[in-house]
Amino acid sequence: MSSLICNYFIFSSNPFLFTDMSIKENEITLKKITAHCKEYGFIFGSSEIYDGLSASYDYGPNGVLLKNNISEFWWKSMVQMNENIVGLDASIFMHPKTWKASGHVDAFNDPLIDNKDSKKRYRADVLVEDHIAKIHLKINKEVIKARKQFGESFDETHFISTHPRVINYRNQIQSIENRMKTIIAENNLESFKKLIIDLKISDPVSGTKNWTDVRQFNLMFSTEIGSVSEDAHTIYLRPETAQGIFVNFSNIQKSSRMKPPFGIAQIGKAFRNEIIARQFIFRMREFEQMEMQFFVKPGEEMQWYEHWKLKRMRWHNALGLGPKKYRFHEHLNPAHYANAACDIEFEFPMGFKELEGIHSRTDFDLTAHEKLSGKKLRYFDPQENESYIPYVVETSIGLDRMFLALLSAAYQEEVLEDNSKRIVLKLPAALAPSKVAVLPLMNKDGLPEKAQEIFKELKFDITAQYDAKDAIGRRYRRQDAVGTPFCITVDHQSLKDDTVTIRERDSMKQKRIPKTDIQRILEENINLKGLLKSI
Numbered sequence: 332m333s334s335l336i337c338n339y340f341i342f343s344s345n346p347f348l349f350t351d352m353s354i355k356e357n358e359i360t361l362k363k364i365t366a367h368c369k370e371y372g373f374i375f376g377s378s379e380i381y382d383g384l385s386a387s388y389d390y391g392p393n394g395v396l397l398k399n400n401i402s403e404f405w406w407k408s409m410v411q412m413n414e415n416i417v418g419l420d421a422s423i424f425m426h427p428k429t430w431k432a433s434g435h436v437d438a439f440n441d442p443l444i445d446n447k448d449s450k451k452r453y454r455a456d457v458l459v460e461d462h463i464a465k466i467h468l469k470i471n472k473e474v475i476k477a478r479k480q481f482g483e484s485f486d487e488t489h490f491i492s493t494h495p496r497v498i499n500y501r502n503q504i505q506s507i508e509n510r511m512k513t514i515i516a517e518n519n520l521e522s523f524k525k526l527i528i529d530l531k532i533s534d535p536v537s538g539t540k541n542w543t544d545v546r547q548f549n550l551m552f553s554t555e556i557g558s559v560s561e562d563a564h565t566i567y568l569r570p571e572t573a574q575g576i577f578v579n580f581s582n583i584q585k586s587s588r589m590k591p592p593f594g595i596a597q598i599g600k601a602f603r604n605e606i607i608a609r610q611f612i613f614r615m616r617e618f619e620q621m622e623m624q625f626f627v628k629p630g631e632e633m634q635w636y637e638h639w640k641l642k643r644m645r646w647h648n649a650l651g652l653g654p655k656k657y658r659f660h661e662h663l664n665p666a667h668y669a670n671a672a673c674d675i676e677f678e679f680p681m682g683f684k685e686l687e688g689i690h691s692r693t694d695f696d697l698t699a700h701e702k703l704s705g706k707k708l709r710y711f712d713p714q715e716n717e718s719y720i721p722y723v724v725e726t727s728i729g730l731d732r733m734f735l736a737l738l739s740a741a742y743q744e745e746v747l748e749d750n751s752k753r754i755v756l757k758l759p760a761a762l763a764p765s766k767v768a769v770l771p772l773m774n775k776d777g778l779p780e781k782a783q784e785i786f787k788e789l790k791f792d793i794t795a796q797y798d799a800k801d802a803i804g805r806r807y808r809r810q811d812a813v814g815t816p817f818c819i820t821v822d823h824q825s826l827k828d829d830t831v832t833i834r835e836r837d838s839m840k841q842k843r844i845p846k847t848d849i850q851r852i853l854e855e856n857i858n859l860k861g862l863l864k865s866i
Contacts, residue, residue, distance in 0.1 A: 361611055409621075417596070420597065422575065423602075424566055458532050474497075524542060550603045552603075569600075573624060575597065577697055579595070583595055596623040597622055619731055647675065672688065677736045741757045763815060767853055768810045768817075769789070776826075789850065793850075816836050817835060819834075820832040
C-alpha cells in the first residue's frame with residue numbers, strides 16, 4: 332500500500348487548481364494564522380524551550396477546547412445520530428502481523444530523492460507536483476491578463492480551450508500526469524528520476540539538478556516491546572486507525588448485535604515518519620484521525636459510497652464556511668484495495684488540499700486479516716442463510732486538518748467604521764473554544780461581584796470566561812481574536828434593574844436584555860443541536 336499510490340491522483344475537473352494567492356484581496360497567509368495561534372493560545376511548537384521538534388505541535392488552552400469541540404461534533408453526528416454506527420477506541424500498539432496483513436510493512440513507502448549539493452531530501456512525487464503547480468500558475472497568469480484586456484466580454488471557457496499558450500501548458504500537464512500514472516502503476520523508481528531530470532527540476536535550496544537515485548522509504552515508526560532487550564520484539568506505532576476497526580470486526584458485530592449495513596467509528600492518534608512534514612499542522616508526524624468504516628453487503632458498496640460522499644459534504648456545509656471552500660476530486664487511479672475513491676478538498680491558504688477521504692475499500696482488509704490470522708471475519712445472514720465477508724466504505728478526516736480549515740476560514744482582518752482594525756475568528760458558535768465572556772465594565776463599585784455571580788451560574792452548562800483586565804474595548808478585541816461568539820457586560824445599570832448588555836461577535840451589535848434571558852439566548856445560538864439538525 333504505497334503512500335504514493337494512495338495519495339496521488341490526476342487533477343481532472345478544473346485546470347485552475349492552484350490559485351495565485353497573491354492576487355486575492357485581504358490575503359490570509361499561513362504565516363499569519365500560525366502567529367495568531369501562538370499569541371492566543373491555540374497551538375505552540377512542541378518543546379519550544381529546546382528549540383522545538385520539527386512537525387510537532389502542542390494544542391494550548393484555546394486550541395484544546397476548539398479541537399475537542401470539533402471531535403464532539405463529528406462523534407455526535409456519526410455515532411449519536413446514526414443508530415447503526417457504534418464506537419471504538421483501539422490500542423495504538425497492535426500485533427505486528429496487523430501491519431503485515433494490511434500491506435504497510437511491505438509497501439507503505441514514499442519515493443525519496445536527495446540533492447547531492449544541498450544534502451536535502453525530498454519526496455519525488457512532491458517535486459513533480461510542485462512543477463505541475465508552476466505550470467498551472469502560468470495558465471492563471473494568462474487568464475488574468477486576458478480578463479483585464481477583454482473586460483466583461485471575456486469568455487474564460489473559450490479562452491482556455493482555444494488560446495495556443497494555454498493549450499500548450501495544459502498538454503504539458505497532461506503529459507506529466509500520464510507519465511506519473513505509469514510510474515506509479517509500475518513502481519518504476521528509475522523512471523521517476525528520469526522524469527525529474529527531463530523536467531529540469533532543480534533543488535529549491537542549492538538550485539542544482541545533482542540528484543541521487545529515487546528510493547523507497549517506509550513511513551512507519553518502529554519500537555520494541557518487552558521487559559528486557561533480549562526478549563524485545565519489534566512493533567509499530569499505528570500509521571492509521573482503520574486497522575484497529577478491522578481486527579475488531581467480529582468482536583463489535585457480535586457484542587453490539589449489528590448486521591450490515593453498519594459502521595464502526597473511531598477517533599485516535601496515528602503516526603507517520605513523514606520526511607517532508609510542512610505547512611504548519613497540515614502535515615505532521617503525529618496526528619489525529621476521525622474515521623468510520625461502514626460494512627455493507629457485497630454489491631451494495633457503490634450506493635453507500637455515493638451516500639457517504641453526499642452526507643459528509645452536508646456535514647462540512649453545516650459549518651457555514653461557504654460551499655465554494657469545498658470540492659470533490661475523484662481518484663482516477665485508486666489504491667489497489669479500492670474500487671472507488673475521492674477526496675473532499677478544502678481551500679486552505681496554500682490552495683485546495685485534501686481534507687477528507689471517502690473510499691470504497693472492497694473486502695481487502697477483512698480478507699487479508701482473515702487469511703493471515705486464520706480467524707473468520709465474516710457475517711452470517713440468517714435470512715439468506717449465507718456467510719460473506721462484508722465490503723467496506725470508509726470516511727476518514729484529519730482532526731488537525733479540520734482544525735486548520737476552520738481557522739483558515741474564520742480568520743479575518745477587518746477595518747471598522749472608525750478606521751480602527753480588529754482581528755476576529757468567525758468560528759461557528761457551537762465550536763468556539765469559549766461560548767461567552769462575562770465582563771464587568773469596571774473592576775470596582777460591585778460590578779465584579781455581579782459579573783462573577785453570572786459567570787458562576789453559566790459555567791455549569793457553558794464554557795465561559797471571566798475577564799476584568801483592561802479597558803472594555805480591548806477586552807472585546809481579545810474575545811474577538813479567540814472567536815468568542817458573545818460577551819456579557821455588567822455595568823452600573825445592571826445593579827439597578829438586573830439587566831446586562833449582550834454583544835454579538837460578528838456584527839458587534841449590542842442589546843440590553845434581562846439577566847434571566849442570558850441562558851436561553853446563549854443556548855439557542857451555541858448549541859450543537861442546530862448543527863446536527865442541519866446535516
